Amino acid sequence: MLSFLDWFDRRTSGMGLVIGALFVAGSLTPSLIPRSPEIQGILAGFCFAAGYGVTVLAEALWHYLHLPRLTTRQARWVVPPLGGVALAVVTVFLLRAADWQNDIRAAMQLPAVEGVAPLVIAGWGTGVAAGLLIGFKLLAALGRYASRRIAQVLPPRQAYVLGIAVTALLAYQIASGVLVRGMVRSIDRSAQALDDLVPADQVAPGQQWQTGSPASLLAWQDLGREGRAFVSQAPLPQAISEVTGQPARQPLRVYVGLNAARTLAERAELAVQELDRVGGFERAVLVVGMPTGTGWIDPAAMEPLEHLHHGDVATVALQYSYLQSWISLLVQPDDAAEAGRALFGAVHRRWQQLPEESRPRLYLYGLSLGAHGSQQSLRLHEMLDRPIDGALWVGPPFVSPLWQTLTAERDPDSPAWLPRLTTGEVVRFTDGRQGLQEGAPWGDVRIVYLQYGSDPIVFFRTDSAIRQPDWMRAPRAPEVSDDLRWYPIITELQLAFDMAIALDVPMGHGHRYAYVDHIGPWLAVTDPPGWTPQRLDALRAHFLQKQADLDH
Known part of the structure; x- marks a missing residue:
């Protein structure tokens, strides 16, 4: 036998x-x-x-x-x-x-195949x-x-x-x-070799307010590839004014790469010192940003915010990996959370030392694995007496515990891809086009999740091999096919492959979040004054054109 x-x-x-x-x-x-x-x-x-x-x-x-x-x-x-x-x-x-x-x-909006x-x-x-x-x-x-x-x-x-x-x-x-x-x-x-490579046409900045300049506490080389791009691509006041029609300040961007100091705590403290040096704590809005696994901070998120506040914004970010987010999540699952806690803790301690009447409004931001790390950075005992003003978390990966809890506790009549939480005083969800519960009152803290219904990084589920995910139930997100069906095992494999190609789509779909779709969330979170419907239409037109140029 x-x-x-x-x-x-x-x-x-x-x-x-x-x-x-x-x-x-x-x-x-x-x-x-x-x-x-x-x-x-x-x-x-x-x-x-x-x-x-x-x-x-x-x-x-x-x-x-x-x-x-x-x-x-x-x-x-x-x-x-x-x-x-x-x-x-x-x-x-x-x-x-x-x-x-x-x-x-x-x-x-892709051409058909025959x-x-x-x-x-x-x-x-x-x-x-x-x-x-x-x-x-x-x-x-x-x-x-x-x-x-x-x-x-x-x-x-x-x-x-x-x-x-x-x-x-x-x-x-x-x-x-x-x-x-x-x-x-x-x-x-x-x-790491790619991160260390400085292209010949990428020249170190010369202005004192720029991280990596001769006056900076950080060497240009130590910012890393994505950090150098983030710092050098900050819009100038003239460019902002041409779009908004209002006087503008120079947005400040501080970035600390992995090679800047030996330990995570030292890099976080260095970020605070550099932020202090350039005057970041004197701005109206201060953003603690968490990059993706490679260290990338999405300009599609930062530029709309800087335009909405006429440049009166300082952003500080800390690199924690060289790897793509999905690889980093598999092999270094705690690095993003640890980096988020270290950076936010250091910034929050310095922020608390400032006079309450003059300190900037403090916000958190993260995309993808950065959103996961940023959510993990919040500790209740640090927040009870002096909470942040809000957060924008974009494309949060499916492993994010806070996102999972909020999605599970949504109102029963709201879909999983666009949850609604009873009053929406603290947390709201949007896909960039709908979902911010217009007219409902906000509380003192405002948190917004921006997520596309077609983003597999958000909606992959480890148990989709044995049960249908909630987001597949009606009503579905507008960009999700009516012919999509759940099949045991097959659906999980399909979604796993979708994650690998989630960036191979036009901006505004999958895991590529569009400039224009950040405008509404930042408006809701930071509530900048003076923006009439006509001025917002002009701002959206500007970023729609920028998206079109990038896609072509």
Whole structure:
């Protein structure tokens, strides 16, 4: 009699091929982000392997429990017709795939595609599926070998179970340890080298108010790639005045890179000292900004705020990683939160020392992993006597505890992609076009979440393999396809792939937040005076044109 692992390793499952094909069909359905044929092919390969693997595991467990099963003859009568049905389903779904993708593309103002390149999808899918199945076969062979060795000292059934456990543990250690650590080290070295590189056309600033200038406490080199861009791209007063028609001050931007000091606490204190040096605590608005994993601060968020307050804004930010946000979240999950607490704590302590009548209004800002870190920076015992004035958190990743709590506690008649909280005195959600509960009174602290309904960084769920996410229920976000359906396992794989390509869309969709969509949230949070509807229309027109120029 074949053992569990022998059976799993040696047999090619006809039913597994059928279910794998149905998983491929499901992968062709729309999700949140439009997919290229290459990405669709890779996704199809993963889905086929998942469907095949789940079926084989279920059959192996059935066999292990000695439950009744089809004879070989019965299987020959049952499986081929089911295979024909699966092939027909794949064909139908493939014929509809272009229309499904075009629905998403139309919602994102992208040109339509005429077909889905089935040969490209098949080529990539076959290669990926074959590689994954070979890997699983090798693991099964390893498990069989381990079980046989263990069976020399333990009864067979216990040996089989222990062999599976040992193999799974070894595979996990290799994948998460050797492979992941090696890959991350390589990526980190490359990212650090890129971060240190100063292009020939990027000249150190010469004005005393600029971080990285000769008068600064921080060397230009130590700001990092994204820090240098953030500091050097601050709009000038003349440029702001041309848009607003009002006199403007020079916005102040302070940035501390990873190489600026040895410890996180030292870098946070250095940020406060530099902020003090340039006069940041003398501005009307002070923003503690948390960058994304690479250290990027989104100009689409900062420039509208600086225009709304006619340049009377100081922003301070602290780099905590070189890595892309999703990599940093996987391998350095606590770094963003620790950096957020260190920077906010240092700024808040200095802010409290100022006379109450002259201190600036204090706000928090973060995008993506920066939003996660910024939310984590708030500590209740530090906030009770002297709270912040508000916060704008954009595209908060699905792991953010505060965001999860607020979304779960929303009013029952509000959708998960645009929650409403009873009175909305403290917290409101918006997608940039709706959701700020116009006319409702605000409290003393104003917090706004800006999130697009098509942002998979926000709406990925780790349990979407086994249950439908709430945001898929009606009413859906305007840019989410009506044809999007929940399929066990498949939907989670689709959303995981969506996260990887969430920036490959026009501004205003996915994880690319538009300039113009920050105007309403900043208005709600900071309440700048003097903005008439006509002046706001002119401001929006300016940033719409800037978005159009960037997209082209």
